[in-house]
Amino acid sequence: MKRRLGPLPMIFPMPALLVGTYGEDGAANAMTAAWAAICCQSPPCAGVAIRSSRLTYANLLARRAFTLNVPRADAAAAVDYLGIVSGRDDPGKLARAGFEAARGAVVEAPILPGCPVNVECRLLERLDLGTHSWFVGEIVEVHVDEDCLDAGGKVDLGALDPLVFATSRRAYHRLGEALGPAIDLGKSLRRRTDGGPS
């Protein structure tokens, strides 16, 4: 049986990311954001939803740059802290959460080397939707911890152990077991008439 819940923001699961920006004074800041996604393969783009009241909102517009940093599951408390406290109230929030900041290689936004994946974005588009604006950035560089890369240079999610977020109950999760490769698992369902190798 289904229950109708009405209009609610629900997609499961979402990542739990840290959005890095520089303030007007050049100080590195980061806030937690779970509503984010890849938006395009080529040029590679990523989007993130930010409230206009956030310091990150102003920072991002001023330098037209941001980073998305993928934290490990064991950083859940630190990540949560960066979502609770604004850089306006605690300019030392990054250090308090145990993160250092480094300059991005391409854009004017800080990366957090303590996160195993750091994605540098140059602002392309902004959609003002209501409480949140959706910012789309072109991904111009990606930094990944060597120990999270397999022999083929692909990101090994087992080694990465990324934090995951579930809206509704607002809970952090760990990523679970691998179930198999995409563009492969489903081949067993192909029609016989499709025939032959594909």
Add this chain to the structure above:
Amino acid sequence: MKRRLGPLPMIFPMPALLVGTYGEDGAANAMTAAWAAICCQSPPCAGVAIRSSRLTYANLLARRAFTLNVPRADAAAAVDYLGIVSGRDDPGKLARAGFEAARGAVVEAPILPGCPVNVECRLLERLDLGTHSWFVGEIVEVHVDEDCLDAGGKVDLGALDPLVFATSRRAYHRLGEALGPAIDLGKSLRRRTDGGPS
């Protein structure tokens, strides 16, 4: 040590969703999409990246409506099939994958009741970014399986057992253990001077 990978579409993890639309002939169709996110809380909005070559792209623009359906982890092979095969080549793909379609309650797009969460969206915006367009819809109704709701009406991700996608190695995963509640875990890091309950 970090390695610079260059500009690549990387955010971890992403959901693995089924995008439901009606074709020109009124036939229900669904394709797999992992690049999707909540975009705004109020009005609730969701976005999804779709290639212009996809049947879903044309369908979505024609009726200006789509659904996002959250499948269970045990449907991984069926979900993958819906990402491999186009409704143009196999109009019976939904049935072959074991999914039935039902009419949306609000929009002109089919929901897949076999998925525990079904989100109805009315198209609001389209950003043409390159290989993909980013479609933003206003969420106008959400349907959830009763057995995935807790006593407070929140979605219990343990019961839902959603499928999760990891770009780069293109692997499906299960969601892992719960690590704790958001806007709570991080409170232990607050400055003492912040004091008092918040």
